[in-house]
Amino acid sequence: MSVSATVNPARHGQEEILDAAAQCFMDRGYAATSIDDVARNLGATKGRIYHHYRSKADLFFDVYRQGMQMNFDAIAPLAEQKIGIVEKLRAMTKTHTLAMIRTQPYQRCVWEGVELLLRGSTTPEQRIALVELHKMRTDYANIFRDVLEQAKREGIAHFHSSSITLHLMFMSLNSPLFWFQPSHGVDEKTIDGIASQCTVFALRGLGLKEELIADV
Amino acid sequence: MSVSATVNPARHGQEEILDAAAQCFMDRGYAATSIDDVARNLGATKGRIYHHYRSKADLFFDVYRQGMQMNFDAIAPLAEQKIGIVEKLRAMTKTHTLAMIRTQPYQRCVWEGVELLLRGSTTPEQRIALVELHKMRTDYANIFRDVLEQAKREGIAHFHSSSITLHLMFMSLNSPLFWFQPSHGVDEKTIDGIASQCTVFALRGLGLKEELIADV
């Protein structure tokens, strides 16, 4: 789960905090999570967290940013690849869903971050940070949007509103975030099966012909 | 939005509170909503709320219950109807989605209520109430599950896990809860169009043939 334990050791302490924070925010939600909760989860005290982050919101935002970074890292190589649109769509959706499952705590924070922005009950400075993060998420979604619209032009996908369809696709692909609890001993094959079902559902929803989906 | 303004006037005060509470809980989330917020939204004070409800959790649970009741009321007549399974599936999914849009604040509370149960950070008595409400939601979902499995047996729908597919279907149908903000002047035709796209996406996801979906 650790983001990248091999970077410079100076940041290693921060990433431990990020992992613990992501876990707590997922378990209890942003508002209901106290800094002491995160500290306890770390076997530490508030001092450690406030040494690295100025506020609870700052900590949360960093989790958000890290989560989005993971997503970009996962699909960037695929988006650039020069392959058929169907292949690209299948690869991107499947990869995205696997990323959701594997980095679940971070992605739940991304989700709540979006809600936090929409609700708008934040300080002006927090709002600025949130808007920037939201742009990151929009950029990410737009990678998929481009692929979707190209697929539509090529007669492979069929839908009316791109925006609504993008929402629907992501809701399907992201859905394991909300109903999948990794029990101890969850093997790779199970995860792949879940991601497969989500991907198939989404691609069908986009209007792809059945023979283009079968082997996802 | 008012649940039913024509019942006995004794309960009328409570339903005003329910509407205001549902709105606040949707706007800021359960944890971040204070009783004073709800009271302010009512143009009243805490006294009024605590006169009708013993605690913040009790108020929230009543919103949850009311939301589920609305859903049952909406699809119960359809589920009993003696019509073809395809017709029933189309009618139920479309009706459900319309209910989500029309009673959005209540349904967001239902959603958060489920999360509250899964997170499990509640008192024992609260947990009992939540479990009972969750059973209500499970019963509701099972109505759809039965229809789904019958459709699968008849070779109309195609999927592996019923549970996962049920999740995926509801995620699609419920998705307007999270990205649709009713602006002033939102007409019935727009709402119907949104519900239509969600329903088409879900029915496709279930593996229905295109000709069985076209006119939803």
Next chain:
DNA sequence: TTGACAACATACCCGGTAGTATGTTCCTCT
């Protein structure tokens, strides 16, 4: 008329939590 109760409003208490101010320990660089 009055008294009893419903339906609130007002005033207050108190626990929890974000944030701060100040120690303490170790590590590093000169």
Next chain:
DNA sequence: AGAGGAACATACTACCGGGTATGTTGTCAA
């Protein structure tokens, strides 16, 4: 070696919000 700072822990404050205790007003029945 020792000075300075990074990386924490400890102790404290201020405030917010759930819940309660008590006051106030209208209504209705006897």
